[in-house]
Amino acid sequence: MSYEVIALLMFSSMMLLLITGKRVFGAIGFVAVVAAFWLWGDGGSEMAFSAAMKLMRWYPLLTLPLFIYMGYMLSESGLAEDLYRMFHVWMGPVHGGLAIGTIALMVAISAMNGLSVAGMAIGASIALPELLRRGYDKIMVTGVIQAGSSLGILIPPSVVLVLYGMIARQPVGQLWLAGVFPGLIMAGLFILYIAIRCRLQPHLGPVLAEEERRQISWGEKFRLLSAGIVPLFIFFSMTGLFLMGYTSLVESSAVGATAATLAALVKRRLNRRVLEETMRKTLAITCMFMWIILAALCFGAVFDGLGAVRAIEHFFIERLDLTAWQVLILMQLSFILMGMFLDDTAMLVIVAPLYVPLVGALGFDLIWYGVLYTITCQIAYMTPPFGYNLFLMRAMAPPEVSLRDIYMSITPFVLVMVIALVLVMVFPQLALWLPQWHYGR
Incomplete structure (x- = not known):
């Protein structure tokens, strides 16, 4: 044989x-x-x-449990609720403002967590009921939360990029920096879509009632801004110190975990239940990832x-006579197809032994490809019939949001993600300029 x-x-x-x-x-x-x-x-x-x-x-793997711990500490201690309240008050007077604030919340959660499931849990439990109560269109806001939560696997500290770095043998620090600008571009495109659509169809995202706005004093508004200081402090203590060269990758994850714990303690949210739940969930997720990587x-x-990789390369390049870009596009399409049935980790470990060496042999940058893979996973997360985020949303959404509503909600956001994917493919420097600038200093 x-x-x-x-x-x-x-x-x-x-x-x-x-x-x-x-x-x-x-x-x-x-x-x-x-x-x-x-x-x-x-x-x-x-x-x-x-x-x-x-x-x-593999020493950088220590970042995995520390970032997972940090995300669950923020979620379990209720610090994310304070952050949403801030966006709720400041963005309420704008058409679609609460939906835009939800995207901003998801960006902040992504920058402190690295997992999409945490953003989905926070969005579905905190933002979705409030948006529905305020008269927002249920189809649009369901898509907002699914799309926003997917940013968690692209914006650092992305756990998915840590796994990719492990399997592709690429530096995680460069992968994280490569995900920053594409992640912010995608979030910006989401916000632009919401703002334009709610401007054209105001009934989809009504403004906060005027009498309710009058009840909130300027003093209360400025007091709520303190909720934004906590994530800013955590993000700076973790990513800022790393970028300035004061901490290594693993040290920055330890600083982030410590900062999240201290924030919960200062806010008087740290108790035995919060600590037990955070530790239990961290252990479960970390062990799952460890077994998968092994x-x-x-x-x-x-x-x-x-020698399977060489055989596949021979098949695509010599037998089918495809160009390097045609092979790359076929790879991305296969990720979307698999994403209909598998989660991002399963897709990575199944095809990475095949695709990563092939991408390198075709002359593409493996850091850049890590970002392409992650964006494609985001699209696959929201692709019927079995997209990962679709079923997470169905499990967490209130009864009035049907599976049909969830399927209908994702179409415009998937198109926005495809635009972001094409932009990064056509202009690789969108992903590569930040790691090249930082590590080239």
């Missing part, structure tokens, strides 16, 4: 196990270990052990040993 057939058999077996509902790390790891024993006998057992040791020696490294080692 040729190595090409073995590689195809491995890939199809893994997809079959995933379709049957098996856990991602179990399906990937099982196929990798069985293939290793089949191909190399007892010596194949060293592959899983070697992957585990490689994982444990399985991905083992699977990638077997694929490298088979």
Whole structure:
């Protein structure tokens, strides 16, 4: 049996196990270990052990639990609610202002968390009921929260980019900086769309009632601005010190986790329940990611040993006679297709052993490609029938928001994401200028 057939058999077996509902790390790891024993006998057992040791020696991986902890501390302690109240008061007099404020809230949460699920939970539990109560169109605001929460995997400290850096062997600091400007561009496009649409159709995003605005004094408004100081303090203590060279990547994550805990303590929100919930959720998410990375490294080692990457490169470039850009576009389309059924982590660990070396062989920058992958994951998150964010929203939304409403809500925001993806593909410097400037100083 040729190595090409073995590689195809491995890939199809893994997809079959995933379709049957098996856990991602179990399906990937099982196929990798069985293939290793089949191909190399007892010596194949060293592959899983070697992957585990490689994982444990990768120092930047310490950022993973620290950033997850930071996000859950902000969520569980209620600091995110204070931030939304600030946006609610200051943006209320503008048509669509609360929806615009929700996007701004999501950007702030993304800059302190790195996971889309945290933004979705905060948006669905805090922002959505308030927006519906204020008479906002339920289809539009459902899309706002789904789109805004997806920013968590692009704006640093993105956990997805940490995983990509681990698997693609790229510096996480550069990946984070590469995600900053595309993430802000996408958030800006979301806000522009909301502002224009609510200007043309004011009933979709009514302003805050005048009598209610009169009840809020200027003193109260300025007092609420203090809610914005907390995330600004956390973001500066974490990212600012890192960019200025005072802290390393891991140290900045430790500073961020400490700052979030101190903020909860100063606000008198830190108690035993908050600490227990934060630690429990942090442990669960971190362990899940660790197992997935371990399985991905083992699977990638077997694929490298088979020479599957070279075979795929030969197939696309020589047999099909495709250009490098055509191959890249096909890759992005395959991510969107897989995103209909899998989450971002599963997609990464399945195709990274194939795509990342191929992208490098085609002459593309792997830092830039990490941003493209992440934006494509954002699009896939919101693509029917089984987009990850669609079902998260269905689980968290109130009864009056149906699954049909959720499906209808995402169309304009997916189009905005596609525009952002095309911009970054056509103008790679949108992603690369900041890491090149910072690391080239």
